[in-house]
Amino acid sequence: MTSPRIRAVAAFCALGVLAFAAGCGGDDSKDSKDSKSDSGSSDFAKQSGDEIAAAAKADMAELDEVKFNAEFTSGGQDITLEIQASAAGDCTGSVGIGDGTAEILAKDGTHWFKADEAFWRANAGDQADAVLTAVGDKWVLDTDSNFTQFCDLNAFFDQLFKDDAEAKPYKTVGTDEVDGQDVVKVEQADDKGSATGYVLVDGEHYLVKLERTEGDEPGHFDFSDFNEEFDVTAPADDEVIDLSTLQ
Secondary structure (H helix, E strand, O other): OOOOOOOHHHHHHHHHHOOOOEOOOOOHHHHHHHHHHHOOHHHHOOOOHHHHHHHHHHHHHOOOEEEEEEEEEEOOEEEEEEEEEEOOOOEEEEEEEOOEEEEEEEEOOEEEEEEOHHHHHHHOHHHHHHHHHHHOOOEEEOOOOOOHHHHOHHHHHHHHOOEOOOOOOOEEEEEEEEOOEEEEEEEEEEOOEEEEEEEEOOOOOOEEEEEEOOOOOOEEEEEEOOOOOOOOOOOOHHHEEOHHHOO
16 A cells, blocks of 8 residues: 655645745844844844844754644645644644644654544545555554654754745834733735744744734744653554555
């Protein structure tokens, strides 16, 4: 039995819809370190949008663990993410595509997922009945790396914060509060409208929210649990099935 290629890959490509793109801010790491050391929290929100965005990207890149929740639309399909991931590649959480949902796990370089019936119906095509019979309630070994994209925190941030030579400058658009913490809002426009990032003013300048409310593909990412350790328990061997080995 050929392991079906899950359309979660399309979800990862769709991160470009919300990408906190770089391109106009110069050297990100230099701008970030200078802005953090030379200004107190009250001054941080007064910096340029490019400086604030550079500080956020640099501090996010230093994270060892983070949790992110997301809801967005891509190609007319609703996608949801609820993932806790580490820089080491371990993760736990769920991915929703359309009406289907898959739990995902990764530990020490091995990845598994457990999908519901709606997910298999949408992704396995004419193999859906055979897959459902073979899998039952077991975890599936992710030999095709369908979901590793969400567990590799460094690759995830590379995509979310990707360089774009045509990216327009960031613009500071005021301050706000997110979960009781002071944030400064920076906005970047593109041909699809604009995306707004919410960056913590005090301490490490983490990005806590990224949203697009305009256009045909709206969505948001929420980041939390910064550097909070979490445990992943790998499923037992008798709880796992490798679809690629079945005939």
